[in-house]
Amino acid sequence: MSEMRQLVGLLKQIDDQLVACMRCGMCQAVCPIYAETGLEGHVARGKIALLECLADEVIKDPAGVKERLDACLLCGSCQANCPSGVKALDIFLKARAFLTGYYGLPPVKRAIFRGLLQNPKLFDTVLGVASKFQGLFTKPVNDMLGSSCARVFSDLIGGRHFAPLADKPLHDVATQRDTPRGHSGLKIAFFYGCVVDKMFPRIGEAVLKVCDHHGVGVFMPHAQACCGIPALSSGDRETFEKLVALNMKVFAESDFDVLVTPCATCTSTIKKIWPLMAEDLPATTRYQVKELSAKVKDISAFLIQDVGVTPADVAVSGEPVTVTYHDPCHLKKSLGVSAEPRALIGCNPRYKLQEMDGADSCCGSGGSFTLQHYDLSKRIGKRKRDNIVATGATVAATSCPACMLQIGDMLSQAGDTLAIRHPVEIYAETLAGR
Ligand code: SF4
Ligand code: SF4
Numbered sequence: 478m479s480e481m482r483q484l485v486g487l488l489k490q491i492d493d494q495l496v497a498c499m500r501c502g503m504c505q506a507v508c509p510i511y512a513e514t515g516l517e518g519h520v521a522r523g524k525i526a527l528l529e530c531l532a533d534e535v536i537k538d539p540a541g542v543k544e545r546l547d548a549c550l551l552c553g554s555c556q557a558n559c560p561s562g563v564k565a566l567d568i569f570l571k572a573r574a575f576l577t578g579y580y581g582l583p584p585v586k587r588a589i590f591r592g593l594l595q596n597p598k599l600f601d602t603v604l605g606v607a608s609k610f611q612g613l614f615t616k617p618v619n620d621m622l623g624s625s626c627a628r629v630f631s632d633l634i635g636g637r638h639f640a641p642l643a644d645k646p647l648h649d650v651a652t653q654r655d656t657p658r659g660h661s662g663l664k665i666a667f668f669y670g671c672v673v674d675k676m677f678p679r680i681g682e683a684v685l686k687v688c689d690h691h692g693v694g695v696f697m698p699h700a701q702a703c704c705g706i707p708a709l710s711s712g713d714r715e716t717f718e719k720l721v722a723l724n725m726k727v728f729a730e731s732d733f734d735v736l737v738t739p740c741a742t743c744t745s746t747i748k749k750i751w752p753l754m755a756e757d758l759p760a761t762t763r764y765q766v767k768e769l770s771a772k773v774k775d776i777s778a779f780l781i782q783d784v785g786v787t788p789a790d791v792a793v794s795g796e797p798v799t800v801t802y803h804d805p806c807h808l809k810k811s812l813g814v815s816a817e818p819r820a821l822i823g824c825n826p827r828y829k830l831q832e833m834d835g836a837d838s839c840c841g842s843g844g845s846f847t848l849q850h851y852d853l854s855k856r857i858g859k860r861k862r863d864n865i866v867a868t869g870a871t872v873a874a875t876s877c878p879a880c881m882l883q884i885g886d887m888l889s890q891a892g893d894t895l896a897i898r899h900p901v902e903i904y905a906e907t908l909a910g911r
Pocket of ligand 1: 497498500501502503505506521524525555558559560561562563565654
């Protein structure tokens, strides 16, 4: 009964948000999915029209409703370009939660989200074991990108090239810590996120190195859990709420000034989605969520705005390395952060930034979108790859590990020899040997 009440509540919230759409079609011009398919049902305006009679449509054509709602990268381009301020992402996430609440989760997703993600220790153990045996099924394919592909049955995964699991995750490489404020007078809580922990621990190490150098205290607990967006974008609000509650236990009572993440998706989820979807949590947790979400910041924004990092005084010899920067949707469109990562890259005088066409156009990743609609995701990703390669850069930088995976796949499949780096890694290079 309480579940049904929650579903009716969700429907009401969606209804209240739909009325702002005036059908102007400005969202069409910027939707990467619409650019590929040309289908009205794939753009925000079409989805909103569908959702206006969600209850009826779900009864008439459940598969059709799901197909149109799933065909979305949740990139936020429509929302950022909407003159009426329609909160498209809020609407789509709530609509997915409604559908999943109504129909239930498919068994595989149930096992992953409720069996693994909700149990961070078990999740770490399972992926730790998988990292030891991955060499049996995968082989390295591009040294510069560090990518791998499947040894056999590559067709089963669409011929994907992917970043392997790290030999040692960040939580094994770096001990958990709680260090006091140093000469900066600042202390962060470090939310590293699942992909950095398990695939790109080098980014986490760069964050720690930079914080140590600038006298920033770090609270880095290993008990932190996933930010919850993979579950929520599949409509699994139950897992999402449990993960938020787990993170609250770890972070809410601790002493720090800023919650820092090197992952655009985690930053945007904690800042925007946690408070949005926390309505049904107990009052104390709701309050804590609000407090914590007000403190979260992308690592580049923190270093430039709060620490006041300036160009490093390091010796430069020879030609600078050309780097181009891809704006993750979750950072630029959702949070308006685009100058700071570029400024951080600019703090390393050994690099020269070369802008690409469409630096802020989506790379086609979209979390589980790339799993369900790989052909479409690849078509969008190839445009991004072409724009990157056209700059002549030897390094592609971005602030989201999910974008790194997608861009890495596209570059690797094309046989390109670029490196992919996070701005904080590029800045950390200036501190080598100090
Ligand atoms: S841009 Fe906004 S108001 Fe215009 S059709 Fe799209 S969602 Fe509706
Ligand atoms: S979130 Fe992105 S992919 Fe989804 S409808 Fe909006 S613009 Fe299109």
